Amino acid sequence: MRIKDLNKWILDQKKKNLMKVSRINISDVINWKIDNQKIFNYNKAFFSIVPFKFIKNNNEAWFQPLILQKEVGILGILKKKIKDVDYYLLQAKVEPGNKSGIQLSPTVQATKSNYLQKHGGKKTNYLNFFIGNKLKIKTISKSRLSEQGTRYLEKSNNNILIDIRKEKIKKIKNYIWVTKENLKYLLKKKNLLNMDTISVLSSSIKKNTLDNPINDFSNLKNTLTYLKKKIKIKKKIISFNDLKNWKIFKDKIVNNKNFFFSILFLKIKTSSREVSQWCQPIVSDYHISLNGFLVKEINKTNHYLLQGVQEAGLSSPKFTSTISVKNFTKKIGNKDIKFLNLFKKKK
Structure with a gap:
């Protein structure tokens, strides 16, 4: 588009x-x-x-x-190929906590209470693609990821990306098919691309054909095991x-x-x-927060510096970005945040 x-x-x-x-x-x-x-x-x-x-x-x-929200929510995006170009179906969704009206959200963004219609309202659009479907579709990725442990107690969502292939669907008026180029553009706009949309798409990223990580999966797992023993x-x-x-x-x-x-x-x-x-x-929240990655090329492969955290609402430690600070603008004056100086440098 x-x-x-x-x-x-x-x-x-x-x-x-x-x-x-x-x-x-x-x-x-x-x-x-x-x-x-x-x-x-x-x-x-x-x-x-x-x-x-x-x-x-x-x-x-x-x-x-x-x-406390024990239900596992659904964050799902439908994908289809049109003239050899990948398109993703997003919805213009308004939430009471949004800063500036609508955000472009996943095709389905719903808690179990919502899609079971506990609110007594309308059905969740396109839900049949993500629950009990018998359609000729392909699940590209499905990851169960945790919510913020500083806000939720052991809350998680299924992040799902589905290729509908030749299945025909009727596009509802507040939904739109967008390309990867459209998504890159939307990422640069403030408060427009919903974080759940980013979460689903990032969960589907495949590793490079030539990938030379300095840490394998066992190293990552050992780091979390160490944190679990150290921080209780x-x-x-x-x-x-x-x-x-x-x-x-x-x-x-x-x-x-x-x-x-x-x-x-x-x-x-x-x-x-x-x-x-x-x-x-x-x-x-009282103040703006900050999340940031440090990236370095090692062995001709991009590496991202992760931080292991054990937050109040998490049952076990998780990896997060290099810097992940809630209410950052309040804490900046009285807290030593590691690597922050690198994010301050304009070069």
Whole structure:
């Protein structure tokens, strides 16, 4: 698709996919309840927010809530070849937490509660390609990846890329077929390409024909095993009354030192989702975060410097980018972040 046509389509979708988001008091959140133990949905669906106390094996302790969502979500993208060019089906999706309206999201981006229609609304489009399908399609990649361990407790999603081959589908009005060149263009636009879209596509990357890594899989696995032995975190569910350094106001739950995040409560009205209005809690960061990779060519092969982390919500250590700092703009003045100086250099 020509960039000119893509931009025109995006502008048109921004006008059509409208969402009004209002902050409300906790007492006004319909179908949700907060008690001393958790914030939860009356239908026992979607997610809950639970307060925890965490203790490291060096006796460092901290208190924070985490989102509990035991369901495994689906992040799926459909692919097809048109005149020898690969195209990917994305949707213009508006979410209550988006900074600037729509984002180009995966073909299917849904929790189990959503695609089982616990909200009482419309069905999830194109779901039949990803669940129990008997179509003549090819699964290019399927990876189960964890969500952020600083926000969620052991939450994961299936990242799936499917080639529909000769299967014919009807394109719904807020969906669009884009090429790799279109995706490269969208990556340079702020807050437009959904992170889940990037996650699905990056999970399908194949290694180079000639690849000479200095670490094989066993080395990587040994690093995580070492971290698991070195860093142990005990967790205990507590009450909101015992959530040290946090305070509950009539319309939000906040950390006294502006660490972690705040919990806000919203009322949403929209013309372009499965239901037209609903209420929900939402997690909101205090400051901009930073993620960055250092890349170096070794043995004529690009190598990426990974960081092993054991976050509160992870059951075991995971690899992340070289630098991965939540609320970076707050911590920059009082925390020594390794390799940060390399990201500051303009050369």
